Amino acid sequence: MGKQIWKPGNMLYPLPAVMVSTADKNGSANILTVAWTGTVCTNPAMVYISVRPERYSYHMIQESGEFVINLTTGEQVRATDICGVRSGKDIDKWKECGFTRGRASSLQYAPIIAESPVNIECKVKSVQELGSHHMFLAEVTAVQVDEKYMDETGKFELNKTGLLVYSHGEYLGLGEKLGTFGYSVRKKSVRAIGRSKGGSGSLGKRSGAKTGKAGR
Numbered sequence: 001m002g003k004q005i006w007k008p009g010n011m012l013y014p015l016p017a018v019m020v021s022t023a024d025k026n027g028s029a030n031i032l033t034v035a036w037t038g039t040v041c042t043n044p045a046m047v048y049i050s051v052r053p054e055r056y057s058y059h060m061i062q063e064s065g066e067f068v069i070n071l072t073t074g075e076q077v078r079a080t081d082i083c084g085v086r087s088g089k090d091i092d093k094w095k096e097c098g099f100t101r102g103r104a105s106s107l108q109y110a111p112i113i114a115e116s117p118v119n120i121e122c123k124v125k126s127v128q129e130l131g132s133h134h135m136f137l138a139e140v141t142a143v144q145v146d147e148k149y150m151d152e153t154g155k156f157e158l159n160k161t162g163l164l165v166y167s168h169g170e171y172l173g174l175g176e177k178l179g180t181f182g183y184s185v186r187k188k189s190v191r192a193i194g195r196s197k198g199g200s201g202s203l204g205k206r207s208g209a210k211t212g213k214a215g216r
């Protein structure tokens with residue numbers, strides 16, 4: 001069996017399916033679902049969203065220069081789809097999805113979706129007219145996270161929020177944990193070596209291997 005060669009197209013999956021909330025300068029706010037999104041810089045924290053100019057939301061993002069990327073969960077899959085197939089020029093998606101407008105801490109116009117576990121507040125830096133989509137390159141000005149996902153040590157358990165993934169036309173949940181950043185080069189603890197050799201492993205002490213965070 002060989003490979004098929006396809007014409008150029010979008011096959012970079014999986015992607016997050018996020019709900020982007022935005023508003024014009026009169027305070028009229030809307031939500032649209034976006035999959036063409038990503039992180040482009042760690043410091044300053046920068047992201048992009050690519051939006052077709054014919055979307056109702058487009059003029060709001062252009063006018064206010066503000067939007068919020070609201071991460072979505074499996075529980076919000078229907079709302080995520082609705083915000084991606086219905087237009088704000090026809091319906092009030094806040095009402096339709098039962099969402100609450102919350103205050104962004106760093107923006108003047110765009111609201112957050114209060115029900116989302118993570119709200120990434122963004123200010124547009126530049127717009128690149130690529131073709132079918134225009135890319136809004138934006139700086140992250142604040143991030144809000146829902147305290148209900150904090151564990152007892154204060155760690156935000158993002159992967160326990162039930163994040164939603166979009167892949168090749170389908171919505172999926174996250175699968176099981178397969179590793180952690182840098183785990184392949186991290187030294188095994190004495191306890192783990194002991195266990196793998198059938199020993200008691202009672203001398204367990206974690207190695208000082210780095211978490212690898214700096215690489216991101």
Ligand SMILES: Cc1cc2nc3c(=O)[nH]c(=O)nc-3n(C[C@H](O)[C@H](O)[C@H](O)COP(=O)(O)O)c2cc1C
Pocket residue numbers: 017030031032033034035036037050051052054055056057058080081083084085086087088089133166
């Ligand atoms: C899963 C999914 C992903 C989408 N991704 C994008 C996207 O990245 N860019 C875009 O312009 N539209 C995207 N859309 C389509 C818009 O969300 C859709 O046209 C929406 O109705 C626009 O809303 P509005 O007219 O209220 O702005 C996506 C739709 C779905 C369902």
